[in-house]
Amino acid sequence: MQKNTSWDKVGDWYKDAVGDKGHFYHQEVILPNVVRLLKLNPTAKLLDLGCGQGVLARAISKEVAYLGLDLSPNLIEEARKLDQNPIHKYGVADICKELPIKYSGFSHAAIILALQNVAHPFKVFKNLAIHLNKGGKLVIVLNHPSFRIPKHADWEVDRVKKIQYRKVDCYMSPLEIPIESSPFDRINNVSTTSFHYPLSAYSEMLFDNGFVIEKIEEWVSPKKSEGGMAEVEDKARKEFPLFMAIVASKK
Numbered sequence: 001m002q003k004n005t006s007w008d009k010v011g012d013w014y015k016d017a018v019g020d021k022g023h024f025y026h027q028e029v030i031l032p033n034v035v036r037l038l039k040l041n042p043t044a045k046l047l048d049l050g051c052g053q054g055v056l057a058r059a060i061s062k063e064v065a066y067l068g069l070d071l072s073p074n075l076i077e078e079a080r081k082l083d084q085n086p087i088h089k090y091g092v093a094d095i096c097k098e099l100p101i102k103y104s105g106f107s108h109a110a111i112i113l114a115l116q117n118v119a120h121p122f123k124v125f126k127n128l129a130i131h132l133n134k135g136g137k138l139v140i141v142l143n144h145p146s147f148r149i150p151k152h153a154d155w156e157v158d159r160v161k162k163i164q165y166r167k168v169d170c171y172m173s174p175l176e177i178p179i180e181s182s183p184f185d186r187i188n189n190v191s192t193t194s195f196h197y198p199l200s201a202y203s204e205m206l207f208d209n210g211f212v213i214e215k216i217e218e219w220v221s222p223k224k225s226e227g228g229m230a231e232v233e234d235k236a237r238k239e240f241p242l243f244m245a246i247v248a249s250k251k
């Protein structure tokens with residue numbers, strides 16, 4: 001049986017965390033850069049997979065036709081509430097299975113912080129190969145797969161050298177990592193799952209489904225520290241990107 005990776009059970013928390021305009025990283029880093037990379041013209045048709053509460057739909061220009069799909073009914077209901085645009089549509093769907101849409105012909109697609117939450121990313125690319133036009137553009141945003149592997153990557157400080165560095169204890173092996181919302185609260189604790197793959201695995205999955213990688217960008221956090229360690233922390237923040245964006249096109 002396929003694992004249910006929907007964020008429905010953390011939907012109320014995610015709705016508050018993201019709100020109408022997105023959380024801090026959506027607003028300061030992800031959405032402006034995704035809009036820049038997508039380069040949508042008014043006749044574009046955008047497919048957003050793992051759309052959550054549709055935060056990307058509200059960041060693009062109003063003339064662009066948009067379809068957002070997500071496995072969480074709770075988040076899709078919120079997306080519909082927040083978006084009155086008649087050419088924006090939403091649906092509940094497992095993006096790892098055959099998509100419940102007749103219409104193909106999308107010029108653009110996006111997967112924002114969702115590919116690492118699905119059990120079968122290969123099948124997501126297979127779906128995109130069906131529904132994107134030839135030459136169609138795909139923008140993927142990942143938590144950086146080399147530096148941010150949940151429970152396997154963390155900051156360490158070397159007080160002698162006065163540096164903060166990233167410790168990574170594994171990378172090449174695919175991993176399925178449960179993320180608990182409140183590990184010390186047995187009643188309210190719920191978990192989501194994060195799936196790790198090395199960058200080469202994503203490259204191969206894209207290649208095998210007829211996509212060409214055009215560009216990879218790495219985005220750092222714009223946050224600034226305060227206090228005695230501020231200089232060390234700010235330097236490390238600039239060295240280790242939080243997010244990776246992959247821009248690919250369908251052959």
Ligand SMILES: C[S@@+](CC[C@H](N)C(=O)[O-])C[C@H]1O[C@@H](n2cnc3c(N)ncnc32)[C@H](O)[C@@H]1O
Pocket residue numbers: 005006007008018049050051052053054055069070071072075093094095096111112113114117118119
């Ligand atoms: C971190 S959230 C990102 C949501 C949105 N893209 C954003 O940036 O706010 C990950 C999303 O992936 C969705 N998801 C997980 N597995 C899925 C699947 N198999 N099919 C469709 N959506 C899925 C979750 O329900 C959740 O909304």
